[in-house]
Amino acid sequence: xxxxxxxxxxxxxxxxxxxxxxxxxxxxxxxxxxxxxxxxxxxxxxxxxxxxxxxxxxxxxxxxxxxxxxxxxxxxxxxxxxxxxxxxxxxxxxxxxxxxxxxxxxxxxxxxxxxxxxxxxxxxxxxxxxxxxxxxxxxxxxxxxxxxxxxxxxxxxxxxxxxxxxxxxxxxxxxxxxxxxxxxxxxxxxxxxxxxxxxxxxxxxxxxxxxxxxxxxxxxxxxxxxxxxxxxxxxxxxxxxxxxxxxxxxxxxxxxxxxxxxxxxxxxxxxxxxxxxxxxxxxxxxxxxxxxxxxxxxxxxxxxxxxxxxxxxxxxxxxxxxxxxxxxxxxxxxxxxxxxxxxxxxxxxxxxxxxxxxxxxxxxxxxxxxxxxxxxxxxxxxxxxxxxxxxxxxxxxxxxxxxxxxxxxxxxxxxxxxxxxxxxxxxxxxxxx
Amino acid sequence: xxxxxxxxxxxxxxxxxxxxxxxxxxxxxxxxxxxxxxxxxxxxxxxxxxxxxxxxxxxxxxxxxxxxxxxxxxxxxxxxxxxxxxxxxxxxxxxxxxxxxxxxxxxxxxxxxxxxxxxxxxxxxxxxxxxxxxxxxxxxxxxxxxxxxxxxxxxxxxxxxxxxxxxxxxxxxxxxxxxxxxxxxxxxxxxxxxxxxxxx
Numbered sequence: 001x002x003x004x005x006x007x008x009x010x011x012x013x014x015x016x017x018x019x020x021x022x023x024x025x026x027x028x029x030x031x032x033x034x035x036x037x038x039x040x041x042x043x044x045x046x047x048x049x050x051x052x053x054x055x056x057x058x059x060x061x062x063x064x065x066x067x068x069x070x071x072x073x074x075x076x077x078x079x080x081x082x083x084x085x086x087x088x089x090x091x092x093x094x095x096x097x098x099x100x101x102x103x104x105x106x107x108x109x110x111x112x113x114x115x116x117x118x119x120x121x122x123x124x125x126x127x128x129x130x131x132x133x134x135x136x137x138x139x140x141x142x143x144x145x146x147x148x149x150x151x152x153x154x155x156x157x158x159x160x161x162x163x164x165x166x167x168x169x170x171x172x173x174x175x176x177x178x179x180x181x182x183x184x185x186x187x188x189x190x191x192x193x194x195x196x197x198x199x200x201x202x203x204x205x206x207x208x209x210x211x212x213x214x215x216x217x218x219x220x221x222x223x224x225x226x227x228x229x230x231x232x233x234x235x236x237x238x239x240x241x242x243x244x245x246x247x248x249x250x251x252x253x254x255x256x257x258x259x260x261x262x263x264x265x266x267x268x269x270x271x272x273x274x275x276x277x278x279x280x281x282x283x284x285x286x287x288x289x290x291x292x293x294x295x296x297x298x299x300x301x302x303x304x305x306x307x308x309x310x311x312x313x314x315x316x317x318x319x320x321x322x323x324x325x326x327x328x329x330x331x332x333x334x335x336x337x338x339x340x341x342x343x344x345x346x347x348x349x350x351x352x353x354x355x356x357x358x359x360x361x362x363x364x365x366x367x368x369x370x371x372x373x374x375x376x377x378x379x380x381x382x383x384x385x386x387x388x389x390x391x392x393x394x395x396x397x398x399x400x401x402x403x404x405x406x407x408x409x410x411x412x413x414x415x416x417x418x419x420x421x422x423x424x425x426x427x428x429x430x431x432x433x
Numbered sequence: 434x435x436x437x438x439x440x441x442x443x444x445x446x447x448x449x450x451x452x453x454x455x456x457x458x459x460x461x462x463x464x465x466x467x468x469x470x471x472x473x474x475x476x477x478x479x480x481x482x483x484x485x486x487x488x489x490x491x492x493x494x495x496x497x498x499x500x501x502x503x504x505x506x507x508x509x510x511x512x513x514x515x516x517x518x519x520x521x522x523x524x525x526x527x528x529x530x531x532x533x534x535x536x537x538x539x540x541x542x543x544x545x546x547x548x549x550x551x552x553x554x555x556x557x558x559x560x561x562x563x564x565x566x567x568x569x570x571x572x573x574x575x576x577x578x579x580x581x582x583x584x585x586x587x588x589x590x591x592x593x594x595x596x597x598x599x600x601x602x603x604x605x606x607x608x609x610x611x612x613x614x615x616x617x618x619x620x621x622x623x624x625x626x627x628x629x630x631x632x633x
Binding site: 091092136138143144145146147151154155197200201202203209212214218219220222224226228229232270271273275277278279280281282284285287288289290291292293294295296297298299300301302331332333386388389391392395396398399 | 456457458459461462463464465469470473474475476477478479480506515516548551552553554557560561564565568569571572612615616617618619620621622623624625626627628629632633
């Protein structure tokens with residue numbers, strides 16, 4: 001019996017009860033009548049009781065949705081979107097960068113299905129059988145080792161929240177929503193083995209100073225990571241938000257390099273080579289710059305925050321109470337403080353951290369606010385555990401000795417303050433526009 | 434006995450070395466074979482020490498560039514395709530074009546995305562072609578073919594002067610690229626240290 005038939009049968013039973021008619025022959029006859037009859041009967045009940053029968057209130061679904069693997073409500077329509085600069089799939093059929101709908105997220109965890117996606121070059125998601133997958137560590141180690149997924153899962157694990165953010169995550173005046181301005185970051189709970197556990201198992205040799213981490217996808221995307229970072233808090237992760245990593249996030253195993261730019265977080269991890277220099281391989285090549293300061297800013301993310309409600313493209317129905325909500329994160333550690341301004345940055349008040357501020361993880365903040373119905377500009381800025389404060393675009397332009405134009409582009413990872421402009425009608429606009 | 438002494442000393446030193454290194458705590462995982470390592474070890478460092486044996490010239494590379502389908506995406510002459518231009522002198526790439534990782538903004542400046550001019554080391558170019566090209570058949574080029582296509586791109590961008598010049602392990606290791614000094618090394622990372630001192 002499929003679910004529809006079961007619903008009908010239960011509806012039928014209700015019907016019988018309502019009529020206080022328990023004759024089995026009647027019931028059998030009713031079932032024979034099928035769906036059309038059942039519909040008529042349901043209509044009769046509705047008019048009699050002035051409310052829809054229970055079966056109509058129930059969500060319809062297949063056994064996949066209701067039993068095997070749950071889906072969200074049909075009323076929830078939040079989706080990811082390709083970055084404006086390049087459609088996905090592109091002319092080559094490659095998925096490039098896809099923005100997460102930050103405006104629809106609650107708390108600090110990004111749902112796995114809505115986690116932003118970016119690829120090394122614009123790559124196909126590889127179809128990897130975890131039984132066949134291996135992770136090899138070699139190079140400047142005493143004992144090169146090769147691990148199966150089962151091997152990795154035997155080892156001591158840690159579970160940690162971390163964000164990933166793309167260097168392309170920079171607000172531009174042409175964008176409308178927070179999904180467009182800040183949607184190339186997401187945050188998840190990862191489970192896996194510390195890379196230091198694996199490296200110690202192999203015995204890192206004297207003189208080693210970098211690792212090259214490499215993926216198993218068609219282009220074998222690889223990047224160089226300082227050994228100090230590799231031994232500190234990098235994670236060889238197979239779990240994401242309580243289940244296996246999603247294919248778009250590196251199934252069956254990826255490297256997490258907390259706080260570093262997204263491109264270092266090698267997906268489909270298959271190999272780590274311990275070396276004695278920066279290797280300037282595939283992914284590193286894109287980071288080449290003549291300015292050491294720009295290079296440093298491109299490696300790691302500074303303290304950054306953004307208001308996700310109210311945010312661009314939304315509308316406040318009228319004056320009154322609204323809780324301002326947003327996300328704050330830093331590549332340098334945990335968030336200590338978030339401040340909010342509702343007067344264009346003239347005055348700042350402390351917001352409240354609503355989730356535990358973990359190191360290199362999104363932290364949700366809230367801020368009590370009563371909108372008086374007048375045009376205003378709302379901003380947030382955060383401070384991380386090192387005491388670094390999220391800078392304004394003006395401060396960054398001044399540092400580089402460049403004029404603060406509308407098109408000013410912060411070098412490296414852009415962590416500047418974002419403003420949303422609210423007009424008297426309650427419509428919310430990009431403050432950079 | 435005197436002749437054995439250095440051997441003994443080496444043995445003792447080797448034993449001590451094992452003592453200094455981290456000992457395996459779990460005994461999980463197995464030792465890969467030399468062939469397994471060789472098959473996967475495709476990363477070529479800037480000094481090119483991992484470059485495999487092989488050789489090729491620009492003349493051969495020009496033929497392979499078309500034969501292997503490179504021209505289909507990058508343009509028959511390395512200019513004018515949907516994929517990034519590989520030869521200098523063409524018009525700037527258009528926004529929306531496929532660009533190498535981290536170089537999405539490069540279409541704005543002519544020639545900045547030309548790999549043979551941007552790569553500080555010839556080995557970087559070799560590594561990129563070897564692992565990442567051609568589209569849908571990545572990793573299938575033989576070393577001789579990668580050397581030839583590398584030579585072709587170097588010749589077309591006037592990094593080398595002759596289309597008959599043989600590129601191999603030695604020549605690529607020694608070749609001084611135009612952008613050799615045009616990049617800043619990524620600074621070392623230290624825990625609990627701001628990413629850049631004095632940055633606001």
